[in-house]
Amino acid sequence: MKKVFAREExxxxxxxxxxxxxxxxxxxxxxxxxxxxxxxTPAVIIESGENLSFALQCRHCDDAPCVRACITGAMQKxxxxxxxxxxxxxxxxxxxxxxxxxxxxxxxDEYNRNIISKxxxxxxxxxxxxxxxxxxxxxxxxxxxxxxx
Amino acid sequence: xxxxLKNPEFLIERxxxxxxxxxxxxxxxxxxxxxxxxxxxxxxxxxxNCVNCQRCVTLCPANALSIRQYPLEYRKNSNWTGEMINNxxxxxxxxxxxxxxxxxxxxxxxxxDHILLNASQVTNPSIDPLREPMELxxxxxxxxxxxxxxxxxxxFPLPPQxxxxxxxxxxxxxxxxxxxxACRSLARAATxxxxxxxxxxxxxxxxLYQYKENTIVQVASGxxxxxxxxLEAGAAIEIKIGQGAKPxxxxxxxxxxxxxxxxxxxMIPLGTDALSPxxxxxxxxxEDLRQLIYALKEATDYTKPVSVKISAVHNVAAIATGxxxxxxxxxxxxxxxxxxxxxxxxxxxxxxxxxxxxxxxVDERLRREGLRDQVSLVIGGTIRNxxxxxxxxxxxxxxxxxxxxxxxxxxxxxxxxxxxxxxxxGIATQQxxxxxxxxxxxxxxxxxxxxxxxxxxxxxxxxxxxxxAIESLRGNRLMLRGIDLNERExxxxxxxxxxx
Numbered sequence: 001m002k003k004v005f006a007r008e009e010x011x012x013x014x015x016x017x018x019x020x021x022x023x024x025x026x027x028x029x030x031x032x033x034x035x036x037x038x039x040x041t042p043a044v045i046i047e048s049g050e051n052l053s054f055a056l057q058c059r060h061c062d063d064a065p066c067v068r069a070c071i072t073g074a075m076q077k078x079x080x081x082x083x084x085x086x087x088x089x090x091x092x093x094x095x096x097x098x099x100x101x102x103x104x105x106x107x108x109d110e111y112n113r114n115i116i117s118k119x120x121x122x123x124x125x126x127x128x129x130x131x132x133x134x135x136x137x138x139x140x141x142x143x144x145x146x147x148x149x
Numbered sequence: 150x151x152x153x154l155k156n157p158e159f160l161i162e163r164x165x166x167x168x169x170x171x172x173x174x175x176x177x178x179x180x181x182x183x184x185x186x187x188x189x190x191x192x193x194x195x196x197x198n199c200v201n202c203q204r205c206v207t208l209c210p211a212n213a214l215s216i217r218q219y220p221l222e223y224r225k226n227s228n229w230t231g232e233m234i235n236n237x238x239x240x241x242x243x244x245x246x247x248x249x250x251x252x253x254x255x256x257x258x259x260x261x262d263h264i265l266l267n268a269s270q271v272t273n274p275s276i277d278p279l280r281e282p283m284e285l286x287x288x289x290x291x292x293x294x295x296x297x298x299x300x301x302x303x304x305f306p307l308p309p310q311x312x313x314x315x316x317x318x319x320x321x322x323x324x325x326x327x328x329x330x331a332c333r334s335l336a337r338a339a340t341x342x343x344x345x346x347x348x349x350x351x352x353x354x355x356x357l358y359q360y361k362e363n364t365i366v367q368v369a370s371g372x373x374x375x376x377x378x379x380l381e382a383g384a385a386i387e388i389k390i391g392q393g394a395k396p397x398x399x400x401x402x403x404x405x406x407x408x409x410x411x412x413x414x415x416m417i418p419l420g421t422d423a424l425s426p427x428x429x430x431x432x433x434x435x436e437d438l439r440q441l442i443y444a445l446k447e448a449t450d451y452t453k454p455v456s457v458k459i460s461a462v463h464n465v466a467a468i469a470t471g472x473x474x475x476x477x478x479x480x481x482x483x484x485x486x487x488x489x490x491x492x493x494x495x496x497x498x499x500x501x502x503x504x505x506x507x508x509x510x511v512d513e514r515l516r517r518e519g520l521r522d523q524v525s526l527v528i529g530g531t532i533r534n535x536x537x538x539x540x541x542x543x544x545x546x547x548x549x550x551x552x553x554x555x556x557x558x559x560x561x562x563x564x565x566x567x568x569x570x571x572x573x574x575g576i577a578t579q580q581x582x583x584x585x586x587x588x589x590x591x592x593x594x595x596x597x598x599x600x601x602x603x604x605x606x607x608x609x610x611x612x613x614x615x616x617x618a619i620e621s622l623r624g625n626r627l628m629l630r631g632i633d634l635n636e637r638e639x640x641x642x643x644x645x646x647x648x649x
Binding site for chain 2: 009011012013014015016018019020023031032035051135136137
């Protein structure tokens with residue numbers, strides 16, 4: 001399946017991927033409105049250290065620990081697309097998925113709701129907004145086989 | 150001195166209706182012009198730090214930013230302009246030489262804009278380059294007066310030639326003055342486009358030896374990074390005598406920019422200033438120049454053309470004649486508007502002559518002396534578009550060098566702060582966090598597109614004139630007419646006035 005890969009040698013740490021992630025998951029799909037009048041937690045996590053940064057998002061594991069750990073069935077792997085999907089209506093906010101994710105790619109909601117935030121590869125729009133809008137091609141959306149992670 | 154008299158040069162305007170406090174501008178500014186104030190929950194600006202490179206404007210996802218000239222004006226005075234006054238404040242505080250980057254921005258006459266091209270009507274047909282072949286291939290190097298054959302009737306080999314798919318080359322920019330990613334972009338784009346790029350005098354980074362078919366290696370007064378393997382890595386060798394932005398002046402790469410890689414490539418100790426002397430200390434005459442030309446030819450077994458680059462100065466035609474007789478295969482001339490990574494402002498703005506006039510004078514002089522076939526003529530400083538190239542070739546150039554245009558294609562916004570080493574576009578910097586902002590894959594793509602676009606336009610202009618090969622345009626000054634030029638200017642350019 002196609003996933004988003006980070007190329008840390010070109011990551012600027014500008015965090016535009018966060019901005020476009022929020023926009024892509026908003027109702028309005030407008031950068032300004034999405035940030036000013038909606039409460040959305042970005043699903044990308046920007047790791048940065050001294051002159052090193054990269055954007056991390058859910059790896060959509062084949063045998064996803066978060067899916068196995070989820071006590072309500074809110075986290076499911078879509079057998080067709082391979083996307084690990086999350087249904088916030090079923091989530092009770094137990095945070096087990098956060099504890100089991102080996103990549104640390106699941107986040108708590110930043111607005112104190114009992115839900116989590118994770119990457120769904122922008123399944124609503126079809127193309128991950130973080131990769132589409134990365135100014136330096138430091139995020140690429142492609143098949144996994146081409147190159148190792 | 151506690152009170153500085155300097156005022157900000159630019160004003161950052163932020164539309165708070167659109168700003169989403171994402172802080173992208175803050176993270177992208179190497180000059181610390183933006184910051185987030187937690188108490189006010191607002192992004193704020195420090196106008197005095199802004200150099201108007203527009204990195205923040207381009208990356209702002211909300212289109213909330215714009216930058217303009219600081220509106221503060223001095224009392225109107227055509228003699229003491231604001232720039233003159235500000236320069237004095239700067240020097241009164243620093244006691245130093247005014248420094249700058251990129252080419253001469255002063256409003257002096259641009260001759261390209263006073264030259265018009267011809268086109269065919271009725272009496273000779275124009276050619277549609279989309280339907281008929283159009284040749285832009287260019288060969289640089291000494292052309293023999295006639296073909297000679299051995300006893301078996303086989304022609305003797307021609308002197309070494311550089312083959313270009315289109316009459317454009319990337320001009321010298323050293324690794325040191327520009328980042329390794331900018332060098333990579335240029336080298337890859339030159340290779341993909343069938344043209345040359347030039348190492349400048351910074352030596353050749355190990356990663357770039359793979360592009361040697363498309364590399365001109367430069368030997369300058371500092372001799373940085375020059376060794377046998379380096380000379381052999383070039384398709385041609387260029388001796389740099391001068392640069393259009395700073396004729397008569399050496400170079401100075403500050404120690405802060407001489408990191409690990411630059412130090413290894415230039416073969417100088419880490420952190421030391423790289424000083425290029427103003428003259429080559431072994432060249433005080435044309436005869437001395439001849440010795441270096443032949444030393445380099447000997448070293449590379451006469452397999453590569455040797456070029457000599459000079460800046461366009463008053464006596465350029467006579468100097469070019471000397472260079473041709475000294476045995477150079479290519480002469481490249483850099484006009485006074487040519488760019489630089491760092492030069493004293495007043496040298497850049499006041500020394501040298503326009504390339505258009507220098508080119509016309511040199512081509513004319515070489516023809517008169519019967520030397521024109523012995524050397525190819527490359528000009529630069531500055532070529533801004535494909536029409537400038539067509540005009541340059543009609544005035545007598547074989548091909549052109551572009552550098553500022555190439556940098557702009559890679560993202561340069563002409564802020565003229567190259568010398569600070571804090572290029573927010575990842576071009577004129579050695580700071581690792583800034584260098585990686587230029588992804589060489591993107592740089593290569595943008596450069597390739599520029600060369601492709603310009604080549605298509607050159608073909609269109611040639612076709613319009615009813616010419617199907619760039620060779621047929623070379624020195625064809627009848628294809629040019631002047632407007633708004635006086636008789637002296639027309640005479641030096643060797644062209645007629647429009648209507649004649």
